[in-house]
Amino acid sequence: MKQLILLCLLIFALPTFAEEIEVGNKLYLYLPGEAEFSEPFEVDKEGAITLPELGRFKVAGLQLDDVQSQLRTALSEMYVAMDDFYVEIHSRDIFINVMGYVNDPSQVSIPKDGNIQMVIARAGGLKPGAQLDRLQIRRGTEMIEFNYKAYLDSGNIDLLPALQSADTVFVPVSPLLGNVQIDFDAQTLSASGDASDNSAITLLGEVHNPGSFSFKENMSVLDALMRAEGVTRYADVTKIRVIVDKTPVVFDLKAYLDKPNNDTMPELKAGSTIYVPIMVDDVNTTSRTVYIMGEVQKPGAYEAGESTSFLDILANAGGPTRFAETRQIKILTPAGESILFDLQGYSEGIVTVKVPSLNPGDVIFVPEKTDQNEKSWLKVPPKRAIKIIGAILSPGRYEWSPEMDFTDLLAHAGGPTKGANINDIKIVRNGEVTKRFDLEQYTINDSGKYELPNLMAGDTIIVEELPVDPADNKSQWIRQESSKSIYIMGQVGSPGRYAFNTNMHFIDILAAADGPTDNADLRNIRITHRNGNAARVSKLNLALYFETGDETLFPHVLPGDTIYIPEKDKDWLRTPKEQVVRIMGAVEKPGRYSFDDTMTVLDVLAEAGGPSSSALIDKIVVVNHSCCKEQSRVFDLEEFVKNPNSAYIPVLRAGDTLYVPDKGQDLMSQFKSNFLDFITVVALVVGL
Numbered sequence: 115m116k117q118l119i120l121l122c123l124l125i126f127a128l129p130t131f132a133e134e135i136e137v138g139n140k141l142y143l144y145l146p147g148e149a150e151f152s153e154p155f156e157v158d159k160e161g162a163i164t165l166p167e168l169g170r171f172k173v174a175g176l177q178l179d180d181v182q183s184q185l186r187t188a189l190s191e192m193y194v195a196m197d198d199f200y201v202e203i204h205s206r207d208i209f210i211n212v213m214g215y216v217n218d219p220s221q222v223s224i225p226k227d228g229n230i231q232m233v234i235a236r237a238g239g240l241k242p243g244a245q246l247d248r249l250q251i252r253r254g255t256e257m258i259e260f261n262y263k264a265y266l267d268s269g270n271i272d273l274l275p276a277l278q279s280a281d282t283v284f285v286p287v288s289p290l291l292g293n294v295q296i297d298f299d300a301q302t303l304s305a306s307g308d309a310s311d312n313s314a315i316t317l318l319g320e321v322h323n324p325g326s327f328s329f330k331e332n333m334s335v336l337d338a339l340m341r342a343e344g345v346t347r348y349a350d351v352t353k354i355r356v357i358v359d360k361t362p363v364v365f366d367l368k369a370y371l372d373k374p375n376n377d378t379m380p381e382l383k384a385g386s387t388i389y390v391p392i393m394v395d396d397v398n399t400t401s402r403t404v405y406i407m408g409e410v411q412k413p414g415a416y417e418a419g420e421s422t423s424f425l426d427i428l429a430n431a432g433g434p435t436r437f438a439e440t441r442q443i444k445i446l447t448p449a450g451e452s453i454l455f456d457l458q459g460y461s462e463g464i465v466t467v468k469v470p471s472l473n474p475g476d477v478i479f480v481p482e483k484t485d486q487n488e489k490s491w492l493k494v495p496p497k498r499a500i501k502i503i504g505a506i507l508s509p510g511r512y513e514w515s516p517e518m519d520f521t522d523l524l525a526h527a528g529g530p531t532k533g534a535n536i537n538d539i540k541i542v543r544n545g546e547v548t549k550r551f552d553l554e555q556y557t558i559n560d561s562g563k564y565e566l567p568n569l570m571a572g573d574t575i576i577v578e579e580l581p582v583d584p585a586d587n588k589s590q591w592i593r594q595e596s597s598k599s600i601y602i603m604g605q606v607g608s609p610g611r612y613a614f615n616t617n618m619h620f621i622d623i624l625a626a627a628d629g630p631t632d633n634a635d636l637r638n639i640r641i642t643h644r645n646g647n648a649a650r651v652s653k654l655n656l657a658l659y660f661e662t663g664d665e666t667l668f669p670h671v672l673p674g675d676t677i678y679i680p681e682k683d684k685d686w687l688r689t690p691k692e693q694v695v696r697i698m699g700a701v702e703k704p705g706r707y708s709f710d711d712t713m714t715v716l717d718v719l720a721e722a723g724g725p726s727s728s729a730l731i732d733k734i735v736v737v738n739h740s741c742c743k744e745q746s747r748v749f750d751l752e753e754f755v756k757n758p759n760s761a762y763i764p765v766l767r768a769g770d771t772l773y774v775p776d777k778g779q780d781l782m783s784q785f786k787s788n789f790l791d792f793i794t795v796v797a798l799v800v801g802l
Contacts, residue, residue, distance in 0.1 A: 214285035320349035409438035505534030605634035700729030
């Protein structure tokens with residue numbers, strides 16, 4: 115029964131405690147009609163509020179009902195309408211004094227349920243160098259120290275002590291700052307560490323940020339190394355020394371990372387020291403060492419874990435050098451066993467062997483390949499050699515393997531020279547030419563039907579050289595076979611005998627001969643075909659090709675044919691009369707002119723320079739020489755010029771004759787001339 119009574123008294127007493135006014139609270143006084151009381155009044159640090167007309171009035175520590183009763187009595191002497199007057203707590207803010215290493219030390223106001231972080235924010239935040247793990251709350255004679263850094267790390271608000279009004283929060287400075295005020299940036303402070311004297315853990319040696327740092331519970335060596343921003347590239351992580359309670363312990367970080375085991379990691383305590391030594395060149399003889407020597411970029415001893423393979427070790431050694439014989443790599447075991455491994459064949463998929471597994475103590479030896487510049491060729495036996503001679507940049511005897519092809523060997527020998535005849539490469543086997551290979555045809559063939567020749571060890575490849583231009587050395591032309599030559603003569607820039615194959619065109623050989631000269635008669639080119647049972651001659655009008663672009667005009671030329679390009683101003687007897695037109699009389703350039711059916715009388719007159727000044731152009735005579743009957747027609751050029759009409763132009767064919775008479779041959783002209791002569795004679799006689 116007594117317990118029930120006490121419980122009831124406690125319940126009724128709670129509102130009483132809840133209504134007690136504290137420093138920092140804001141009170142609202144309702145007084146109708148008075149504008150001065152429209153805003154709440156804050157309880158200052160002395161526990162009083164300042165009211166209009168009344169002045170300062172102490173309210174801290176009083177119950178709300180008591181304050182309301184006292185204020186009603188005090189204000190009724192100055193204000194009349196006090197019937198509806200009441201007092202309420204507008205907000206329960208509290209005053210906190212912030213001191214120490216903050217940007218704005220002052221008294222701040224926060225809600226009653228606020229915390230330390232809100233107090234620090236109201237004070238402008240912490241200065242760089244504040245000791246976060248030793249913040250203090252001073253409440254009268256009592257001092258509460260707490261770890262603000264632990265709260266920031268975990269976010270656990272229970273780590274922050276509760277605040278009361280009029281508390282003082284003090285932020286101490288880190289002892290690492292010294293006795294002189296200096297502005298630090300975040301990077302400088304981080305580099306200097308964050309530990310105090312009695313809880314320091316020191317890291318030195320090959321770490322990026324050596325220094326003393328705060329020790330935390332359950333902190334491991336890895337955590338400490340990461341706090342120092344890790345090890346440098348020169349650190350020997352296999353021999354890290356950890357000093358705990360003045361007892362040194364060697365810690366192999368590399369082995370721990372390869373196979374994590376917490377039993378091998380030393381346990382840290384406050385005041386421990388971690389030293390990371392620099393890597394030095396010494397003989398590595400650990401239980402996981404594998405050796406690699408010979409023609410590799412970085413021979414030496416390497417650490418090999420359980421999952422480390424042969425290729426891992428070879429890659430870490432920088433791989434084979436350019437002089438390494440990768441087909442004869444040997445693995446030497448401590449038991450004396452020698453294992454041969456063909457790395458090149460494995461990488462190309464031509465061998466089915468597996469990559470050999472490695473064990474600690476094994477030695478990988480990569481031998482040097484045979485030097486091709488050595489005089490002794492006996493190091494490569496004939497069953498592994500092939501010979502290539504002739505127009506090659508590096509002819510000689512080369513090592514051969516069945517997985518190689520013709521292009522591999524040709525490329526290894528430097529390729530053909532610029533004067534090599536790649537259209538007729540000979541492969542000699544057992545003293546006989548077994549195959550002739552056209553490399554040019556192979557390179558331009560897109561269908562893939564033109565296959566490379568099959569080579570065997572012991573074969574000889576002969577790449578002949580193209581003959582030199584006969585104009586330079588007449589003795590060289592005999593080196594070129596007649597069956598692979600074509601002849602071009604006449605009016606070309608460089609007539610002669612040229613190498614030719616079936617893939618070439620008439621234009622190719624004409625261009626090789628520097629093209630026709632200025633005096634070349636392009637309309638009467640002759641080609642003599644000599645590759646059949648009987649000789650056959652073709653005629654080519656090259657000028658017509660350039661006018662029309664008709665490729666069908668070209669005859670099919672083959673090796674052995676002869677091309678002749680005649681000159682324009684040749685002996686007139688060479689041209690038959692059936693192919694020319696004769697023009698005579700009063701023209702500027704009478705003579706015989708080539709003519710075809712596309713031309714007219716006007717064309718041949720223009721070619722002859724036109725009629726002369728004494729020409730009788732109204733009586734031009736055209737003599738047609740036909741197979742049946744010869745006839746002549748008169749053409750009046752003067753009338754045609756005045757009244758053009760192509761129907762009046764007489765037909766002119768090859769073999770006809772064009773005659774332009776002179777004015778002196780006209781009867782009227784002869785009469786006038788004779789009459790003038792007669793008058794002259796008569797006048798002379800009369801004068802005598």
